[in-house]
Amino acid sequence: MTKDRAPSPLTAAPMEGVDESTWLDVIQKMDEVYTRLIDDEVELEKKNAELEQSQQFIVSVLTSMSDVLVVCDERGLIEQANAALCELVGRSEELLRGSSLSDLLADAASVQAAREAMGRNAVPRSGQGIELNLLDRQGQAVSVDASCTPRVGSNGKRVGTVWVGRPTAELKRAYHEMRAAHEALKRTQQQLLHSEKMASLGQLVAGVAHELNNPISFVLGNVHALRKYCDRLQMYMAALHAQASEEELQALRQRLRIEHLMGDLPSLIEGTLEGAQRTADIVHGLKRFSAMDPDERKPVNLVEVIERAIHWVQKGRATSVQVRWDPVQTCSVMGSAGQLQQVMMNLLQNAFDALAREPEPMVRVEMECGGGERSTVRITVRDNGPGIPAEHLLRIFDPFFTTKPVGKGTGLGLSISYGIVEQHGGHLSARNADGGGAEFLLELPAA
Known part of the structure; x- marks a missing residue:
C-alpha cells in the first residue's frame, strides 16, 4: 500500500488564479x-570613454600652451x-591649488590691479587686458600681458x-631686435x-677736372702777375x-712801368675774383649733389636741376x-634738389651709355609743366639707341640688375632713382618708344 508523497519545498505551488500565460509575460518583461x-551599461561605458x-584632450591642450593659464574662484x-x-x-x-593668486604677484600694484579686475562685474566676455608682474622660480619679477575673463556658472x-x-x-x-634691425x-x-651718388661723382671726375681747370688756371695766371706787380711796387716804395x-x-x-701796373691792377683783381667765384660755384654744386640731403622738402626749380x-x-x-632740350622759364616741385638731380643724372647717364655704338647719338629731354591744383610735371628722357629688350623691361628697376659689364655698373642707379621718385610722391616708368630707342x-x- 503506497503512501501520498509530500510536496517538495522547491516546487512552487500553483497560484490560484494565475495561469501559464501570465508567467510567460512576466518572464518576457524581465528579459526586456x-x-x-x-x-544602458554599454552606452555608459561609451560615454565614459568619450569623457x-x-x-585627455583638454589636459594635452593646457599642457602644450606656451601662455600661462590660471583658473580662480570668486575669492581669487x-x-x-x-x-x-608651473614651469614659470x-x-x-x-x-x-587653493592658494591665492596674489601670492604669485611681485608687487602691490599688480595685486591691486588683479583684485580690481576680479571684483569688477561689468567685464566683457572678450576679456580685459592687464599688465601684471609675476614672481618666477628665482623670485624675479616677470612682466606678463594678461587677459582677465569672467567664468560664468549655469545660473548666469x-x-x-x-x-x-x-x-x-x-x-x-x-x-628691440626688430627695431635695431630696422635702423640698420x-x-x-x-x-x-650715398655710394651710388659717389659712383656717379666718380664718373664725372674727368669733366669736373676740366671744368675746374679753366677758372683755376685763370686765377693762377692772375696771381703770378699780381706777384710781379707786388715786387715792382715794393721796389718803388723802397x-x-x-x-x-x-x-x-x-x-x-x-x-717799372708803374702807370701800366696801376691801370692793370683792377682788371687783374676782378678777373681773379671772377675765377675764384666760378670755382666756388662748381665746388658748391658738387657738395650739394654729394651731401646727404635732409628729409625736408623745399620748392625746387626742375629746369635748373635738368640743366645742371x-x-x-x-x-x-x-x-x-x-x-635736345628746350627749357621753359620755371617749373617747380616740392622735394630735394640733390636727390632729383641724382635721378636726372642717372637717367641721362644710362641714355648716354646706351648710345655708345650709335653713329649719331642723340638724347631728347622734354618737359610738360601742368598748371592748377594737383597738377603733374612730366619729364621724358628718350634716346635713339637700340631700346630695352622685352625680357628686361620688367626687371629694369630691380636692385642690382644691370646689363653692363662687370665693373661698369652696380645695378643700383635705377632702383635708387625709383625709390627717390616714390618718396617725392611721383612715378618713374620705362618703355620702348614708338620710333625706336628707350624712353x-x-x-x-x-608745387
Missing part, C-alpha cells in the same frame, strides 16, 4: 528590462593652472575668473644711396722811403652726345 540594462578622451583662489605657469613659478599644480552669475597671460620679456626683446636697414639704404730824387723816381717809374644734370653728364663723357617717363606732383 535586462536587455535595457545591458544597453576620458575629452579630458587658484582652482587650476597649466604646465606653463617653479611650483606644481597641487601646491598651487560670475563664479570665478580665467587668467591667460604671455610673458612680454621675449616680445620686448624681439621688438635704414642706415644700409642711406649708405647704398725808393720813396729812401728819399730818392725826383729824377731817379721818374726813371724808376718808367722802368645735362651739364655735368656731358662734361664727364669722352665723346659728345647731342642733347623714361618721370612724373612728379607740381
Whole structure:
C-alpha cells in the first residue's frame, strides 16, 4: 500500500488564479528590462570613454600652451593652472591649488590691479587686458600681458575668473631686435644711396677736372702777375722811403712801368675774383649733389636741376652726345634738389651709355609743366639707341640688375632713382618708344 508523497519545498505551488500565460509575460518583461540594462551599461561605458578622451584632450591642450593659464574662484583662489605657469613659478599644480593668486604677484600694484579686475562685474566676455608682474622660480619679477575673463556658472552669475597671460620679456626683446634691425636697414639704404651718388661723382671726375681747370688756371695766371706787380711796387716804395730824387723816381717809374701796373691792377683783381667765384660755384654744386640731403622738402626749380644734370653728364663723357632740350622759364616741385638731380643724372647717364655704338647719338629731354591744383610735371628722357629688350623691361628697376659689364655698373642707379621718385610722391616708368630707342617717363606732383 503506497503512501501520498509530500510536496517538495522547491516546487512552487500553483497560484490560484494565475495561469501559464501570465508567467510567460512576466518572464518576457524581465528579459526586456535586462536587455535595457545591458544597453544602458554599454552606452555608459561609451560615454565614459568619450569623457576620458575629452579630458585627455583638454589636459594635452593646457599642457602644450606656451601662455600661462590660471583658473580662480570668486575669492581669487587658484582652482587650476597649466604646465606653463608651473614651469614659470617653479611650483606644481597641487601646491598651487587653493592658494591665492596674489601670492604669485611681485608687487602691490599688480595685486591691486588683479583684485580690481576680479571684483569688477561689468567685464566683457572678450576679456580685459592687464599688465601684471609675476614672481618666477628665482623670485624675479616677470612682466606678463594678461587677459582677465569672467567664468560664468549655469545660473548666469560670475563664479570665478580665467587668467591667460604671455610673458612680454621675449616680445620686448624681439621688438628691440626688430627695431635695431630696422635702423640698420635704414642706415644700409642711406649708405647704398650715398655710394651710388659717389659712383656717379666718380664718373664725372674727368669733366669736373676740366671744368675746374679753366677758372683755376685763370686765377693762377692772375696771381703770378699780381706777384710781379707786388715786387715792382715794393721796389718803388723802397725808393720813396729812401728819399730818392725826383729824377731817379721818374726813371724808376718808367722802368717799372708803374702807370701800366696801376691801370692793370683792377682788371687783374676782378678777373681773379671772377675765377675764384666760378670755382666756388662748381665746388658748391658738387657738395650739394654729394651731401646727404635732409628729409625736408623745399620748392625746387626742375629746369635748373635738368640743366645742371645735362651739364655735368656731358662734361664727364669722352665723346659728345647731342642733347635736345628746350627749357621753359620755371617749373617747380616740392622735394630735394640733390636727390632729383641724382635721378636726372642717372637717367641721362644710362641714355648716354646706351648710345655708345650709335653713329649719331642723340638724347631728347622734354618737359610738360601742368598748371592748377594737383597738377603733374612730366619729364621724358628718350634716346635713339637700340631700346630695352622685352625680357628686361620688367626687371629694369630691380636692385642690382644691370646689363653692363662687370665693373661698369652696380645695378643700383635705377632702383635708387625709383625709390627717390616714390618718396617725392611721383612715378618713374620705362618703355620702348614708338620710333625706336628707350624712353623714361618721370612724373612728379607740381608745387
